[in-house]
Amino acid sequence: MALRVVSALKLGLRGPGSGLLRSGTFFLSATQHRLEKMPSSIGFPVTSRRPFSNHRILVDMDQTLGVATMKLKNPPVNSLSLELLTEFVINLEKLEIDKSCRGVILTSGASPAGGCLMALASDYRIMANNPKYTIGLNETQLGIVAPFWFKDTLVNTIGNRAAEHALQQGLLFSPDDALKIGLVDQIVPEDKVQSTALSMMSEWLKIPDHARQLTKTMIRGPTAHRLLKQREADIQNFVSFISKDSIQKSLHMYLKSLKKQKE
Amino acid sequence: MALRVVSALKLGLRGPGSGLLRSGTFFLSATQHRLEKMPSSIGFPVTSRRPFSNHRILVDMDQTLGVATMKLKNPPVNSLSLELLTEFVINLEKLEIDKSCRGVILTSGASPAGGCLMALASDYRIMANNPKYTIGLNETQLGIVAPFWFKDTLVNTIGNRAAEHALQQGLLFSPDDALKIGLVDQIVPEDKVQSTALSMMSEWLKIPDHARQLTKTMIRGPTAHRLLKQREADIQNFVSFISKDSIQKSLHMYLKSLKKQKE
Amino acid sequence: MALRVVSALKLGLRGPGSGLLRSGTFFLSATQHRLEKMPSSIGFPVTSRRPFSNHRILVDMDQTLGVATMKLKNPPVNSLSLELLTEFVINLEKLEIDKSCRGVILTSGASPAGGCLMALASDYRIMANNPKYTIGLNETQLGIVAPFWFKDTLVNTIGNRAAEHALQQGLLFSPDDALKIGLVDQIVPEDKVQSTALSMMSEWLKIPDHARQLTKTMIRGPTAHRLLKQREADIQNFVSFISKDSIQKSLHMYLKSLKKQKE
Numbered sequence: 001m002a003l004r005v006v007s008a009l010k011l012g013l014r015g016p017g018s019g020l021l022r023s024g025t026f027f028l029s030a031t032q033h034r035l036e037k038m039p040s041s042i043g044f045p046v047t048s049r050r051p052f053s054n055h056r057i058l059v060d061m062d063q064t065l066g067v068a069t070m071k072l073k074n075p076p077v078n079s080l081s082l083e084l085l086t087e088f089v090i091n092l093e094k095l096e097i098d099k100s101c102r103g104v105i106l107t108s109g110a111s112p113a114g115g116c117l118m119a120l121a122s123d124y125r126i127m128a129n130n131p132k133y134t135i136g137l138n139e140t141q142l143g144i145v146a147p148f149w150f151k152d153t154l155v156n157t158i159g160n161r162a163a164e165h166a167l168q169q170g171l172l173f174s175p176d177d178a179l180k181i182g183l184v185d186q187i188v189p190e191d192k193v194q195s196t197a198l199s200m201m202s203e204w205l206k207i208p209d210h211a212r213q214l215t216k217t218m219i220r221g222p223t224a225h226r227l228l229k230q231r232e233a234d235i236q237n238f239v240s241f242i243s244k245d246s247i248q249k250s251l252h253m254y255l256k257s258l259k260k261q262k263e
Numbered sequence: 264m265a266l267r268v269v270s271a272l273k274l275g276l277r278g279p280g281s282g283l284l285r286s287g288t289f290f291l292s293a294t295q296h297r298l299e300k301m302p303s304s305i306g307f308p309v310t311s312r313r314p315f316s317n318h319r320i321l322v323d324m325d326q327t328l329g330v331a332t333m334k335l336k337n338p339p340v341n342s343l344s345l346e347l348l349t350e351f352v353i354n355l356e357k358l359e360i361d362k363s364c365r366g367v368i369l370t371s372g373a374s375p376a377g378g379c380l381m382a383l384a385s386d387y388r389i390m391a392n393n394p395k396y397t398i399g400l401n402e403t404q405l406g407i408v409a410p411f412w413f414k415d416t417l418v419n420t421i422g423n424r425a426a427e428h429a430l431q432q433g434l435l436f437s438p439d440d441a442l443k444i445g446l447v448d449q450i451v452p453e454d455k456v457q458s459t460a461l462s463m464m465s466e467w468l469k470i471p472d473h474a475r476q477l478t479k480t481m482i483r484g485p486t487a488h489r490l491l492k493q494r495e496a497d498i499q500n501f502v503s504f505i506s507k508d509s510i511q512k513s514l515h516m517y518l519k520s521l522k523k524q525k526e
Numbered sequence: 527m528a529l530r531v532v533s534a535l536k537l538g539l540r541g542p543g544s545g546l547l548r549s550g551t552f553f554l555s556a557t558q559h560r561l562e563k564m565p566s567s568i569g570f571p572v573t574s575r576r577p578f579s580n581h582r583i584l585v586d587m588d589q590t591l592g593v594a595t596m597k598l599k600n601p602p603v604n605s606l607s608l609e610l611l612t613e614f615v616i617n618l619e620k621l622e623i624d625k626s627c628r629g630v631i632l633t634s635g636a637s638p639a640g641g642c643l644m645a646l647a648s649d650y651r652i653m654a655n656n657p658k659y660t661i662g663l664n665e666t667q668l669g670i671v672a673p674f675w676f677k678d679t680l681v682n683t684i685g686n687r688a689a690e691h692a693l694q695q696g697l698l699f700s701p702d703d704a705l706k707i708g709l710v711d712q713i714v715p716e717d718k719v720q721s722t723a724l725s726m727m728s729e730w731l732k733i734p735d736h737a738r739q740l741t742k743t744m745i746r747g748p749t750a751h752r753l754l755k756q757r758e759a760d761i762q763n764f765v766s767f768i769s770k771d772s773i774q775k776s777l778h779m780y781l782k783s784l785k786k787q788k789e
Binding site: 386387418419420421422445448466467470471473474475477478479481482483 | 665666667668669670671672674677681685686687689690691693694695696772776
Binding site: 156 | 405411
């Protein structure tokens with residue numbers, strides 16, 4: 001597990017037309033930790049836990065801290081299939097209406113493309129300092145184009161120039177390089193990722209929830225609303241693009257090259 | 264006195280509907296220096312000075328250099344009370360219509376919240392390299408939210424991601440950290456703050472005023488106009504927010520925690 | 527030759543109302559290399575070259591790589607005269623309709639003002655590590671103001687704060703400082719500029735053209751469209767500004783000061 005993203009969950013802003021990216025949920029993000037390895041020394045009284053499991057996602061809600069943890073389990077590479085994403089959204093919605101939940105920790109392994117977006121949608125990113133892990137929006141390498149809301153979120157995080165360069169070349173960054181350009185906030189030894197996430201989360205939770213949530217909405221709101229406004233057009237646009245023979249051919253060639261690398 | 268902010272005063276753009284944040288004045292900022300300590304070696308002929316004093320602000324206008332200096336004196340912590348801010352605006356307006364004034368230097372001690380905004384509104388920020396001084400928009404720590412125009416100005420200065428992180432956690436930065444994220448432009452030993460401000464100001468004043476002013480308007484204008492357009496709504500919004508029982512309670516708890524720290 | 531800027535040429539997006547800054551060409555930029563010094567070891571089969579020369583610009587199109595190179599030759603300082611810019615646009619248009627051309631390399635010497643804009647309009651900037659070369663938008667030093675689309679492009683590259691500072695003071699940056707603020711992407715020894723440009727170009731050309739071009743349009747489109755929309759007003763604005771007696775006097779004084787420096 002290479003990456004943990006920390007976010008304090010934003011509650012109480014549910015409105016009509018809710019969905020993953022509506023005003024109340026869009027701003028949250030999640031850090032998922034490995035329940036099986038969570039050291040008891042961190043002080044989670046086991047009795048306070050209330051885990052609920054799904055097919056592809058394991059959620060652990062710690063009632064004492066008010067922090068939920070989500071672990072994606074979609075072997076072999078946590079592909080963001082429709083099934084996985086559906087479960088992901090359902091779990092986030094559950095946590096949002098759970099008033100005892102103040103923060104979510106999400107763990108993901110490698111973080112290309114959609115995995116990187118999940119990290120970008122979070123409030124804080126911690127990456128294992130192991131060069132085998134990479135993070136980035138590598139869409140152009142596949143012959144496709146990152147949607148505008150991936151781009152917006154990347155620009156918001158690392159600035160326009162770094163985003164432009166990264167997106168055009170479809171760069172995947174090592175932990176060191178990701179830290180350098182601000183794509184992650186911290187790199188730590190792999191066995192310290194989880195404890196760092198918890199300690200950072202406790203810092204964020206010192207801030208009164210309402211003040212932090214309103215501040216987050218002020219900053220992330222415009223980007224979220226831009227997506228919501230153009231959501232249907234963006235979907236149509238993507239479907240028509242990805243269905244083209246030339247694009248399918250390009251994707252086929254990319255997959256073939258991946259296979260060749262393995263051989 | 265921890266921080267000096269340097270700005271060349273923008274003259275000649277006064278229009279109808281003037282005010283601190285109108286097109287002509289918004290862009291200016293001030294550096295205030297300690298008159299009592301200003302070394303004669305800097306070469307201000309004392310005879311050329313024309314100081315005018317107020318209750319809470321001391322202004323010193325050097326006719327030779329065309330640089331005014333403003334010192335806030337509102338013990339014990341330069342609280343930005345209505346009285347202080349009113350005097351501040353009056354003094355800036357006076358300097359703006361004074362054709363002999365080309366630049367203003369403003370000195371402030373600690374720079375949380377509104378003090379940080381004054382620095383951000385300036386063209387250049389110099390901070391004493393003493394860890395006892397901090398700077399930042401720490402509103403969330405008080406349970407309140409920085410207004411959108413504080414946020415805009417911070418984003419313009421340190422970028423979106425650093426601003427998001429700083430605002431959500433209400434971070435106050437040490438001189439080293441402030442320099443690292445670009446919240447200040449220079450850190451210097453405390454006894455060099457004033458001379459550095461003067462020498463930097465003389466660099467800026469080498470540029471023809473009209474070219475510099477038009478350039479400044481081009482860059483800062485959109486942010487200023489956004490505030491002007493939403494000024495009344497923002498005031499109403501803030502008043503209704505701050506009057507809530509829950510927010511008053513949150514502020515009360517913060518003040519109590521400050522008191523506790525002192526004991 | 528101090529600076530080489532690398533850009534993959536964007537083809538196939540020609541539309542009505544074409545021009546240097548139209549949707550199809552605006553996004554491209556060029557790296558020009560010194561044909562006379564291009565080492566054969568780089569592997570351009572001479573027979574594959576198809577150079578076409580102009581009065582002030584030399585273009586070399588390598589059919590094997592699909593990379594064109596443009597060299598501005600307008601002694602003594604590559605002044606961006608109407609004649610030079612006209613040839614420049616014609617050459618870019620020729621390359622754009624040439625389907626065998628996938629990238630352009632442009633070489634320029636010193637890069638103040640308009641020369642800096644050419645670099646900013648490119649995808650990648652490589653600068654010779656020789657302090658005699660400088661780059662920047664120094665308009666205020668001449669008593670004039672960089673147009674808004676210079677400013678937009680600079681902000682996109684180095685961020686709002688660094689752009690504000692650079693534009694107000696009209697700063698020209700040394701290679702080290704230019705790299706530090708992100709105004710160039712790489713600095714290399716002067717004799718490695720050309721080979722670095724070629725090797726970087728080959729990295730960019732590994733990405734399928736259509737994906738890279740659409741990504742570039744997504745990021746640079748809004749800035750280009752803003753210019754196109756306000757083009758006529760900007761021209762009128764500049765002409766009326768530059769015709770003023772006071773501005774002419776300011777320019778005259780600047781030229782005089784340059785002359786004095788030489789004596």
